[in-house]
Amino acid sequence: MEKDMKELYHIRRSAGYKSDFDSFRSLLSYQAQLEHLDKLGALSPSPSLSDLRAKARDDEFRRHSFPDHVDPDFLQRAIQRAQDALKGPKPPKPFVPSLDQLRAARRAKDEEIEERLRPKRKPLPTSLPPEDEAEVDALFRKKGVISKIAREQVSDVDISRLRPCQWLNDEIINFYGQLILTRSEESKENPGANGAGGGRKKPLNVHYFSTFFWSKLKGQGYKQARMSKWTKKIDIFSKDVVLIPVNHNNAHWTAAAINFRKKRIESYDSMGMERGQVFKLLRQYLDEEHRDKKKKPFDFTGWQDYILPDTPQQENGYDCGVFTCQFLEALSRGEEDFPFSQVNMPYLRRKMVWEIGHAKLRDEP
Secondary structure, eight states: OHHHHHHHHHHHHHTTOOSOHHHHHHHHHHHHHHHHHHHHTOOOSOSSOHHHHHHHTTOTTSOOOOGGGOOHHHHHHHHHHHHHHHTSOOOOOOOOOOHHHHHHHHHGGGGHHHHHHSOOOOOOOSSOOHHHHHHHHHHHHOOSEEEEETTEEEEHHHHGGGSTTOOOOHHHHHHHHHHHHHHHHHHHHOTTTSOOSTTOOOOOOEEEOOHHHHHHHHHHOTTTTTGGGGGTTOOGGGSSEEEEEEEETTTEEEEEEEETTTTEEEEEOTTOOOOHHHHHHHHHHHHHHHHHHHSSOOOOTTOEEEOOTTOOOOSSSSOHHHHHHHHHHHHTTTOSSOSOOGGGHHHHHHHHHHHHHHTSOOSOO
């Protein structure tokens, strides 16, 4: 199997995979586990990643694998898929403009002024300023409660989940979701106070459902789980976007959104897996919530299920929670794409520690 795994690694490298072999082994094992869980259709009664965290305690900084699920058949299927991808359509030959096209390009210079007025997105930094990096190190050393906001709090045990190679838990994700929600509410009350910096879009009017929303909805359904009480004081239909972290089979985090501005139900998965159940259950939720609050069925005319074609993908078996938090943060500002990738995860983990420690999101990327 080791030979097959290395063969697959080299195929994926030739197709653009950039991480090392240990990270690839972690990714492959994680993918095999997710496929296995999807086939079983099993849902753990726990809404957090407790089983995975238990395995992680043995070695906090090790990259994890699930060898029981990586069998020769899985490897052969993965090799075949990778080879098929390489045999796909080749990129077009280099473009050589004609005279008419050169003239059109010359006319396009008239648009340069508009382009200059549009701030271009800069690459993410590789580290925080030195004084902030020192604060992050101090937060990792701190014991007890690290930070509080609204009803959420994070302890030293929770904050350690943001060290390298660790899965995020409910406490980290819900605290980060509350940061997003607080920024949105403050921006609504005082529009001039919380504009995003660095050319970033301003916060939308959003609502954030905690990680327990999805487990309740999927496990019990709208009526049995009494989901109507979740919005007793909130009209989600007045929001621009509703943000939902999704825990799949107690093994993987993804982000979902109900986008009222775009008339879309959206799913963002850093493993690129099919998420038809997300669309189905959120459509059911929308209809039942509308019947409960507005006393009539929800009108789905013009609505679509949406997956971003080039959703950033993780290259290991443990960064899904960080991707999910960053998806939700960008969506809360109405972004249509994401400026981060696997290479940015070490920086984003430390940035999240700083944000949690200060109970606020940074204005710059």
